[in-house]
Amino acid sequence: MDTRVDFLRWLQNDMAFNILVNLNDPADIVHASGVSRFWRHFVITNELSKQLFLRKFPQLSNVECIIESKRRSTDTGSLGGAKWELCKKEHSVYASLLQALNKSTLSSRSCIEKAVSATSTDNYPLESIIKTLIPRDRFNDTGSYWSSAGQNNPEIPETLIYKLRANVCVITEVKIQPFEAFFQQGKPIYSAEFVRFRVGHPNSASIKEKELVHLPLPLPADDKFVWTYTSQFFPMVQENCLQEFKLPEPILCIGGFLQIELSGRVQRQKSDSLFYICVSHVRVIGHPLFPAFDLEILEPSGNVLLKYYPEALRQTLQKTSDSESNASARVLTLDEVLWGTDGLAQFEWNYDYVYDDDEEEEEHMGP
Known part of the structure; x- marks a missing residue:
């Protein structure tokens, strides 16, 4: 019994x-x-x-x-x-x-799809945020970096906003490489003192459909987003290397946008005695959860509707398992790169592109 x-x-x-x-x-x-x-x-x-x-x-x-x-x-x-x-x-x-x-969280990949905006840019579009998607500090025989506008006050922060590959993503770490001005005397590094991260979604569906189409934007866009998560501050060192900022716990980004806040300017430019922050490369590491999960912004409340597609869950988990093994063969592509008012140019690159590390700029240019 x-x-x-x-x-x-x-x-x-x-x-x-x-x-x-x-x-x-x-x-x-x-x-x-x-x-x-x-x-x-x-x-x-x-x-x-x-x-x-x-x-x-x-x-x-x-x-x-x-x-x-x-x-x-x-x-x-x-x-x-x-x-x-x-x-x-x-x-x-x-x-x-x-x-x-x-x-x-067991395997990861780069999650950035497009650059959206920066709070300021010193020389747009030559020093646009779009340059931070290139995994080198030099491209086509010139410096590749974003530069803020110069400031007398070193405490004025800057923000960079990126669109991720899916509306629902898991983020585990962010990698940032400050820019070393190899064409300036002493090769100064225009890093920040601290960095922190936010994730969120646009204020409304209309903003996403109408104002966040042709990217990057020439003007700041911070007021167009609702940030649902803010990390702690992480210290940044004044070194020309890809610095890793691992989050204490993986974060779930509902909305598909990430903001990087750079605080504390540590380097003056000799020519004008102003403080700048310059970044040569950014990577956001994690994994998209599309097509199993997606979202919709409800009007007029701006609240979030989470969509789940159970038939796609196996596919999403399979992509997660395969992403790490395929990462070395991945070719990065930019669909749209803004070059001033003349229009758009298309190009692509891969990690095997060979650069001469000893080459110097013939024409002096500053951040």
Whole structure:
């Protein structure tokens, strides 16, 4: 005779919830929901997957609602059919999202798609933010870098904004290389003192559709975004190298845009005694979660609608597994590069391009 006892049935609901809500591994929640029908019902109705997700990403509590592209068979249980179906849907979405997040941190790739804007540019478009997408400090026999405008006050910050490869991305680290002015006496390095990062989405769908089409923008665009996450400040060293800024925990970017804030100017330019910040290259490391997850900005509230496509989850996880092995063969491409008012030029490059590190500029130019 089977005498097994389900201890969860013997506990009061509050006590059982206080025990299971402390599960920190998404796999543990999935395993708990598979113990029995009673456990599954308890896990789903108490939104344990959602609770874990919001503990990891509290800045995303403003997600208004979730759409799952395919409806699945209903099991009303002890709840009304509509409420039970809603609970099941949210459990499925948050559990799948947590699975994708855990998987994507195992391998990573560059997540930047386009440069959007900078708070200031000293010599636009020759020193545009678009230059930071080139993984070299020299391109076509000239310096390749973004330069801020000069300032008397070294405390005035600068920001750079980038569009990521998908509306929903996991970000694990950001890499930044300050620019060494090899054509100036002493080869000064125009780094910042500190850096921090924000992720978010446009204020409205109309801004994304109308104002964020032809990139990069010639003017600052910081007021066009809602930032849902802000990192701590990281110290930057005054060295000509690709510096890694690893986030304490992977962050989920809902909206597909990242802002880099550069604070503290450490280098004056001798010719005008002004402080500048110059960056030669930026990389954002993580993994896009499209096509399994996408979003839509709701009007007029500006809130976020998260979309989940379960049939694409396997494809997304497979891309995550394959991305690291294919990274060395990846060729970086810029579709649009702005060269003043004459229009757009197209070019591409790869990491095997050979540069002469000893070549010098014939024409002196400053940041």
